[in-house]
Amino acid sequence: MDPRSEVVIRQHEYLSGRILLVNAPTDDLLSNLDKDIEPIVWTWNFNEFQYFQNQQANVHFGVDLPESTFDQAIVFVPKSKELLNYVLHNVVSRLNAGASIFLVGEKKGGVERAAKQLLPFGSALKLDSARHCQMWQMTVEKSVIAKSLADWAQEYKVPTPNGDLTICALPGVFSQKSLDIGTAVLLPYLSQVTSGKIADFGCGAGVISAYLAKLNPKNRIFAMDVDAFALESTRMTFAKNNLVTEQLEVKAVTGIEDAPLFLHAIVSNPPFHQGIKTDYNASENLCKTARRHLKSGGELWVVANRFLNYPILIEQNFGQCTTKADQQGFKVLFANTQKKS
Template sequence: MNRFTTSWGAFELARFPEDPRDRLRAWDASDTYLLEHLKGTGAEPTDLSGTVVVVGDRWGALAVALAGHRPVQITDSFLAQQATRANLLRNGIGGAAEAPVRLRSVLDAPPERIDVLLVRVPKSLALLEDQLRRLAPAVHPGTVVVGTGMVTEIHTSTLKLFERILGPTRTSLAVRKARLIFCTPDPGRSPSPSPWPHRYSLPEDTGEVAGLTVTNHAGIFCAERLDIGTRFFLRHLPRRHGARRVVDLGCGNGVVGMAAALADPRAEVTFIDESFAAVASAEATFRANLGPERAAEFLVADGLSGAAAGSVDLVLNNPPFHSHQATTAATAHRMFRDSRRALRSGGELWVVGNRHLGYHVQLRRLFGGCEVVASDPKFVILRAVKR
């Protein structure tokens, strides 16, 4: 946990789930820059009356600082929502009667009118486009629109997207490697609806799922095509494993769990991701190909942290190794640890990852050993059994 000192006050903030060993902060210079601008440091303060919407707030830093204005926070991240709740609580903000921050996912209906729109630029340009198009009907000529991000996150394509969908756009000078985006809504703009979700057929080298249709909402990993790691995983999944309860952990668009369900009609597959868009994609993919009657569960959650011990037979996992712009093994380690707790004795965890990440070291430490199922110059598939 760290102290976030701003012109709006000082706040104790942490990422979620909180880990005392994690040195990554719950904010960066772009959050500070935006809050300074809104407060009017060196200029007039921004009028924050009306409906304030904060899009893409990563760990709740913006929502906590602006809680006095009862903002609507829109995010694709379950962890961001949990971090916001926890950070509000640890700073004594809000009460039982009225929530100081209204939490919505990127797939929820946005407010009908937006008077202040604050956008934390996401890594995914597709997610930004989807959100701007969804929000555009609620923006009016008087709406204050300000984006923020680090200089490595704001590109010409980012500015063009704001300009094309909302109106004339300019950027600020860089301060502490962060920039602001200023956009003036143009009432003459008539942006088309979002082109997402995107659908495509799986290629021939994907085993039993070849030719089936995948549905991808904006923002999920490799939303426009199947990533090569998943493609490799699909060619080497366990067949007729006999597992009753299977978990596609970090499911993305759900093709791995769908393949497991096709391989064994008796399997009950649970799809879990912390991304609302990913779980919606997985459900749409699964239902389009296996129909409404096939048993399956779709959870937006912090991995297997809420699963009962000894309740799972097989976990299939392609763990992320980025947390926004930071490269970290913390998420994968938490997924492996929680998988071991959730697996029954004799249950298996199958993991695909880049060879250089060295997941075998963590798995041997947690499970007492692991074996290589398949490998190529870039990827390795590992199998660990709970003893």
């Protein structure tokens, strides 16, 4: 049992009615709640969505709240301060004055900092602090009106050979405020990517997807991510730049195994975080199994931190791996499915 869930169970006497659980741990919390409590789960992580579906939970995946009404909410602190602001604003917009929002998180995950973000909406009280976790209760004192999703997006420009792109990035999305160094190192090489069906694995705000679409209107882009906010950001980026929507297919995935087959190329600045934890599984699986999703002669393009062992994994599975660039701490790696000569 996640220690954050244990805190909630210890304070179960504060809980009643229909409760919205936001960003909840994937454990046995739901089955440990009192029978008169009706939990509704909201997650933007596709892996977690599938976990709760398998538990037969009432679960909603997306950037918006479920349409169901609820009496209270338990918010498990996300990594991003901006994302927590988005969550709190939207949850408060659906609750009446006097209702409770509980905030739960680990000390190393910034729960004490996060608790200060409750104060614009009402008074907050620390209920519990144990096993490096805290639980706070905030009583809603002021009503707010939910803002449109576009109001939460940050925008920045990225130059391409065919003119600037405006990137739209929602709260919590990787590199929300400016272009990250790894992607910046990769972008000049995208003109070398073979055209056709191309997957952008870990699409984030859609920088790579939009760049490839702008380079060649005949490219068909499969933008894939585990995060609903990333997928929605990519849609917004395409719309903002008047890119042809028929070029884009947005797909929630658990990993590269959910990618289409017979791709001409896979391009990725692969993810290595799950919440606040570092997790290289998705990116290592990309290096190990991308080949089976590519056509004969299909290409893999990956940008990654210089210290990671991706070149070895790619070489083991493709027979070769070429370093196209090595700068600013990042390597651009290339392989294709043609046999070694």
